[in-house]
Amino acid sequence: MKTQLQRIKRDIEELAKCNDTPNLGLTRFSFSQADRKAREYLKAEMKAIGLKVYEDDAATIIGRIEGTEKNAPVVMVGSHFDSVKHGGNFDGPAGVIAALETARVIKENNIKTKHPIEIIAMIEEEGGRFGAGLFGSRAMAGKVTKDQLINNKDENGIAMYEAMQEFGFDPEKIAQAQRNPKDLKCFIELHIEQGPVLEKNKQDIGIIDYIVGIHEFKVIVRGRPDHAGTTPMDMRANPLDAAARVIGRISEFAVNAGEGTVATVGVLQVMPGAANIVPKEVTFTVDIRSKSTECINKVYRDIQEALKKETQGSEANYEIVEMLQVEPVKLSQDIINSIQKNCKKLGFSERTMLSGAGHDAMIMAGITEVGLVFVPSKDGRSHCPEEWTDYADLQKGVEIVLQTVLDMSVTVKD
Numbered sequence: 001m002k003t004q005l006q007r008i009k010r011d012i013e014e015l016a017k018c019n020d021t022p023n024l025g026l027t028r029f030s031f032s033q034a035d036r037k038a039r040e041y042l043k044a045e046m047k048a049i050g051l052k053v054y055e056d057d058a059a060t061i062i063g064r065i066e067g068t069e070k071n072a073p074v075v076m077v078g079s080h081f082d083s084v085k086h087g088g089n090f091d092g093p094a095g096v097i098a099a100l101e102t103a104r105v106i107k108e109n110n111i112k113t114k115h116p117i118e119i120i121a122m123i124e125e126e127g128g129r130f131g132a133g134l135f136g137s138r139a140m141a142g143k144v145t146k147d148q149l150i151n152n153k154d155e156n157g158i159a160m161y162e163a164m165q166e167f168g169f170d171p172e173k174i175a176q177a178q179r180n181p182k183d184l185k186c187f188i189e190l191h192i193e194q195g196p197v198l199e200k201n202k203q204d205i206g207i208i209d210y211i212v213g214i215h216e217f218k219v220i221v222r223g224r225p226d227h228a229g230t231t232p233m234d235m236r237a238n239p240l241d242a243a244a245r246v247i248g249r250i251s252e253f254a255v256n257a258g259e260g261t262v263a264t265v266g267v268l269q270v271m272p273g274a275a276n277i278v279p280k281e282v283t284f285t286v287d288i289r290s291k292s293t294e295c296i297n298k299v300y301r302d303i304q305e306a307l308k309k310e311t312q313g314s315e316a317n318y319e320i321v322e323m324l325q326v327e328p329v330k331l332s333q334d335i336i337n338s339i340q341k342n343c344k345k346l347g348f349s350e351r352t353m354l355s356g357a358g359h360d361a362m363i364m365a366g367i368t369e370v371g372l373v374f375v376p377s378k379d380g381r382s383h384c385p386e387e388w389t390d391y392a393d394l395q396k397g398v399e400i401v402l403q404t405v406l407d408m409s410v411t412v413k414d
Contacts, residue, residue: 001109003101003398009391011097014041015081016089025086025385029129029154030059031167038081042121045100049107051119058139058177059169063103063119068112068412073185075113075409076368077102077401078120080136080360084128088387090192090394094375096121098190098398102405113409115185125360130160137363142178149174184368186335186408189361190397191372192389196380197353204348204396206374207339210291211355211362213328215300218267218285218321219243219307223314225272225280236278237315240270243282246306250286253302260354261290263299291328291354329362335371335404342403348396371404373397 018038021027028034042061046053051063079095099119106117122136130152138144149161149171164171193199198206223239247265254263267285288299307318336352343350353374355361361372375397378388 001105001111003105003395003402005391005395007104008097008101008395008398011045011100012089012093012391012394015093015097021086026083026089027085027087027128028081028083029085030082030124030135031129031163035082035123036167042081042096042100046103046119049100049103051103051107055169056139056177057169057173057175058136058144059123059164059167060136060139060177061121063100065103065106065113065117067114067116067409069114072115073183074118075115075185075405076118076120076187076364077189077405078118078122079189079191080122080125082123082126082128084126084383086385087126087383088381088385090377090387090389091194091382092125092191094192094389094394094397095190098394098401101398102402105402106406111406112412113406114412115409117405117409120187122360129154130163132160134358134360134363137360139174139177140179141363141367142175143363144174144177146171146174179367181367186332186369186371187361187364188335188371188401188404188408189359189364189373190401191359191374192382192387193374193377194357194380194382195377198351198374198376199378199380201351202349203351203376204393205339205343205350205400206353207336207343207350208331208355208361208372208374209336209352210331211329211359211365211372212289212291213293213296214324214326214358215288215296216285216324217300218283218323219246219303220319220321221282221307221311221316222318223280223282223316224278226278228276228278231278238278239282239316240279242307242310242314242316242318243284245310246303247284249306250299250303253299254288256302257290257292257295257298259290259292259295261288261292261295261299262356263288285323289356293328326358326362329365329370331361331365332369332371335369335408338404338407339371339373339400342400342407346396346399346403348400373400373404
């Protein structure tokens with residue numbers, strides 16, 4: 001009983017053809033032609049295996065294998081198949097293909113399990129089209145509303161509500177995508193690491209114990225615009241001076257917080273943006289991530305105190321606009337134990353690690369037990385055409401997913 005490398009390779013490469021930007025990386029936005037082609041491929045493969053195939057009211061594809069025990073909670077396995085713009089072929093699809101190959105092996109070996117198994121392929125995890133990521137999992141968790149579908153629009157002004165209708169789904173039924181936690185046993189996801197740690201340390205499998213919490217906000221520092229040549233330095237209210245001094249310390253704040261906390265300033269805008277004008281306003285974003293809420297809050301407080309100090313006694317002032325706040329997630333110890341056991345059984349090297357990126361697993365952890373497996377990323381690259389995971393490395397991850405799904409779904413012996 002073993003997964004097949006050539007099938008895994010074929011699935012990844014066939015899905016990669018479902019692409020709206022050929023030769024420019026993978027672009028597969030939700031409710032696009034590329035989405036339609038990928039959807040048709042995945043449903044056809046699920047049906048060929050002998051799965052019961054349907055789509056929920058959030059456009060998630062589900063392939064089901066019934067269990068022997070009536071009404072037993074479901075073991076879910078899968079990921080997402082949408083992409084960022086000009087991304088790579090593995091971020092998301094690797095996890096979907098891991099689930100698909102798991103189902104193939106179970107069916108062709110006529111394995112019976114106590115719990116039903118559902119193969120899951122979700123959309124809009126990246127938020128690449130409508131800016132509202134983790135859509136499929138949020139819908140399962142009951143965190144998507146009709147108003148959000150109306151208000152979330154793409155760059156052409158098309159609302160998600162409208163796009164769903166045109167694609168053949170009824171947005172009025174979005175609440176019906178919610179799953180009852182009592183009906184779920186667990187959710188297992190495979191994902192590429194999107195970082196360099198596994199490859200650098202020559203390790204096969206990453207076992208995730210925490211998905212980081214994220215606090216993302218925007219800082220607006222306001223001052224007074226003046227002529228760059230005629231306004232003396234001691235008579236300026238330059239918001240960029242204050243902002244620059246705070247930004248220059250944010251990395252220090254993260255290091256001091258400890259526990260692997262990271263902080264990033266990713267956007268910096270200076271207004272009006274002319275070489276001969278003292279700026280009137282500076283806006284920058286801050287993204288703080290850690291497995292510790294206390295560490296995230298410490299960095300946030302340090303930034304607030306620094307902003308107060310830099311603007312106190314001057315005409316400059318600041319405002320903080322909240323953008324995103326997600327608590328850290330501790331994943332299931334039972335599933336971690338199963339993954340560790342299976343790595344040892346199969347002779348794969350492994351390391352317990354933190355996920356610094358958000359995944360559907362993060363949302364699913366709010367309604368069921370969750371396990372997350374990483375496989376190596378070449379040079380740590382992701383969200384770009386160069387994104388790559390060797391197929392042999394991916395197959396090892398699929399083997400772990402298969403064995404862990406069998407553990408959690410409880411194999412029934414003849």
